[in-house]
Amino acid sequence: MGTRNYRRKTSHSEHGPGDGGRTGSWRVERPVLDQSLCIPCKRNKEACFICWLFCPEIVISRTIPPRVDLEYCKGCGICAEECPTKAITMVDEAKFSEEDKE
Amino acid sequence: MHIIENGNTAAALGVKLCRASVIAAYPITPQTPLTEKLSEYVERGDMKAEYIPVESEHSALAVCIAASSAGARVFTATSANGLLYMHEQVQWASGARLPIVMCVVNRAVGAPWNIWNDQQDSISQRDTGWIQIYCADHQQIIDAVIKAYWIAEKVSIPIMVCYDGYILSHTFMPFDLPDQKTVDAFLPPFKPDYALRPEEPANLNTVTLPDVRLDVRGELAHSYMEIRYLLQEELRTTLDVAADAEKRFAEIFGRQSDPFIESYRCDDADCVALGLGSLTYQLRVSVDALRKEGIKVGVMGLRFYRPFPDEAIAGALKGKKSVVVFEKALSYGYEGALTSDLKSALYEHLAGTGTLPSIQNFIAGIGGRDIRTDDLTKMFRAATHGRVSKEPLWIGLKL
Numbered sequence: 001m002g003t004r005n006y007r008r009k010t011s012h013s014e015h016g017p018g019d020g021g022r023t024g025s026w027r028v029e030r031p032v033l034d035q036s037l038c039i040p041c042k043r044n045k046e047a048c049f050i051c052w053l054f055c056p057e058i059v060i061s062r063t064i065p066p067r068v069d070l071e072y073c074k075g076c077g078i079c080a081e082e083c084p085t086k087a088i089t090m091v092d093e094a095k096f097s098e099e100d101k102e
Numbered sequence: 103m104h105i106i107e108n109g110n111t112a113a114a115l116g117v118k119l120c121r122a123s124v125i126a127a128y129p130i131t132p133q134t135p136l137t138e139k140l141s142e143y144v145e146r147g148d149m150k151a152e153y154i155p156v157e158s159e160h161s162a163l164a165v166c167i168a169a170s171s172a173g174a175r176v177f178t179a180t181s182a183n184g185l186l187y188m189h190e191q192v193q194w195a196s197g198a199r200l201p202i203v204m205c206v207v208n209r210a211v212g213a214p215w216n217i218w219n220d221q222q223d224s225i226s227q228r229d230t231g232w233i234q235i236y237c238a239d240h241q242q243i244i245d246a247v248i249k250a251y252w253i254a255e256k257v258s259i260p261i262m263v264c265y266d267g268y269i270l271s272h273t274f275m276p277f278d279l280p281d282q283k284t285v286d287a288f289l290p291p292f293k294p295d296y297a298l299r300p301e302e303p304a305n306l307n308t309v310t311l312p313d314v315r316l317d318v319r320g321e322l323a324h325s326y327m328e329i330r331y332l333l334q335e336e337l338r339t340t341l342d343v344a345a346d347a348e349k350r351f352a353e354i355f356g357r358q359s360d361p362f363i364e365s366y367r368c369d370d371a372d373c374v375a376l377g378l379g380s381l382t383y384q385l386r387v388s389v390d391a392l393r394k395e396g397i398k399v400g401v402m403g404l405r406f407y408r409p410f411p412d413e414a415i416a417g418a419l420k421g422k423k424s425v426v427v428f429e430k431a432l433s434y435g436y437e438g439a440l441t442s443d444l445k446s447a448l449y450e451h452l453a454g455t456g457t458l459p460s461i462q463n464f465i466a467g468i469g470g471r472d473i474r475t476d477d478l479t480k481m482f483r484a485a486t487h488g489r490v491s492k493e494p495l496w497i498g499l500k501l
Binding site: 001002003006007008009010011012013014015016 | 197198199258295296302303304305306307308309310314317318319321322323324325326328329332333336
């Protein structure tokens with residue numbers, strides 16, 4: 001199957017995950033959240049969400065706790081950099097590959 | 103109504119009658135009076151349009167690209183180095199499939215600086231995926247602008263309407279100015295297949311990966327190669343759309359011409375001159391002179407250069423003994439681009455039939471060098487019996 005009947009003649013993207021393909025496969029480090037440090041988790045209130053706001057891929061949810069869509073998270077680390085309480089740590093993806101094997 | 107005006111005004115009146123709603127342009131000789139005229143129409147309220155002054159030609163076309171993406175009928179115009187400065191956006195406009203109409207008032211490109219007429223500017227944009235129309239008089243300028251919007255919007259491909267600087271842009275000539283009702287009957291309001299709306303935010307012409315991919319809706323979307331193939335495919339079918347446009351134009355305006363080739367005394371001609379723009383009208387004088395000497399010659403003016411009407415040209419030239427191509431531009435390092443394209447078309451359609459004509463290429467009027475009709479006639483006469491030189495010969499060269 002080709003793209004002959006695709007609805008446009010150009011390249012076009014709409015707001016939503018997965019527009020650039022499954023970019024999660026690009027990731028070398030994974031953001032891991034420590035809920036004991038995360039402001040909305042600690043207070044159980046809609047607060048902060050700096051990670052959601054800054055994520056350039058819109059893959060962090062505005063929920064308690066914030067969740068990362070690993071299908072599309074490229075592992076850029078901006079969330080970890082911006083988190084005011086350092087609740088997010090970037091962990092080597094290799095570690096999770098080992099876990100997947102088990 | 104017949105009026106007497108200059109070529110730039112003919113173009114401006116065409117744009118006004120087409121109800122362009124966004125105009126962005128940067129003045130450059132010899133295009134300047136065209137954009138001045140349009141700004142006057144907008145300022146006086148004769149035209150309901152946004153006139154957006156910009157700091158460069160690159161921005162002029164960028165504004166047109168943005169406005170066209172939002173569904174506006176847009177116009178810009180430029181010449182020479184202005185067109186070259188636009189080049190990146192020129193490629194973008196065709197890749198983005200936007201039906202922009204741009205007048206190119208043909209002028210020599212620097213270096214060295216030269217403000218006079220030749221056609222190196224638009225010819226050097228040949229491979230950008232735009233449609234190119236060449237005009238030989240003021241009637242053709244205004245008519246081409248009107249037809250251009252119809253064609254561009256049918257195929258979603260931008261069009262350059264090219265006419266010779268000064269020779270057409272600044273000279274006065276009578277032409278028929280159609281009324282608004284007739285133009286409205288020919289050209290309906292622009293209804294784009296897609297227009298960007300704030301309620302539906304989207305990224306347009308986003309980065310494509312080397313291969314196709316699923317979009318956010320899970321549909322298999324084109325990659326770069328598919329998008330570029332479609333541009334090529336639809337440029338080729340634009341030849342049919344141009345023929346339809348001509349038919350529709352004739353029905354509504356009562357003026358008819360061949361969509362691709364304007365022939366003069368070619369029917370029984372053994373030797374035919376071929377060219378783009380006003381030079382082909384000057385060549386009619388040479389044709390008349392040579393006919394008086396009993397030499398069977400004619401001249402063809404090519405109206406569409408891209409997409410290249412190869413079949414029409416090969417058909418028109420079948421059985422001719424020789425073709426003489428007069429060009430005001432060349433592909434440096436080889437020969438006139440039109441000459442190469444012509445050879446390619448003839449090879450495709452006539453090779454093996456034993457009817458391939460000889461081809462002579464003349465380069466004339468580079469940087470506005472005066473083209474004397476006597477010189478044209480002399481060169482034309484010399485080439486009627488076949489090729490006189492493999493390398494293109496430069497008429498009027500004082501080296």
